[in-house]
Amino acid sequence: MxxxxLGFTPAPERLAARPAHREVLSGLHSRGVVRMAGPFADDSGAVIIVDAQDRGAVDAILTADPYFSTTGVTVVHIREWHPFLR
Incomplete structure (x- = not known):
């Protein structure tokens, strides 16, 4: 996994792009690719948990969704994660 x-600013472009982004994430969630996703309580950023085979697959997800290159959205970290509870 x-x-x-993500890190956010209050840029209007980000807020305008968010509904389409959430549709993309919902589709990936229904296929089991996105396990969890959501913003921090203060809306300063978000975390997305992805079940992907490798970093290339993660990068493909980021490339396919224009939200990740929208003004006001910064990819802060991408880390491989090995949960022991699921």
Whole structure:
């Protein structure tokens, strides 16, 4: 699994792009690719947990969703994660 941490600014572009981004994540969730996703309580960023085979697969997800290159969205960290509880 992989953990993607995002950082946000209040840019209007980000807020305008968010509904389409959430649709993409919902589709990936229904296929079991995105396990969890959501913003921090203060809306300063978000975490997305992805079940992907390798970093290349994670990068493909990021490339396919224009939200990740939208003004006001920064990919802060991408880390491989080995949960022991699921």
């Amino acid at each position: 992989w953990m993607i941490e």
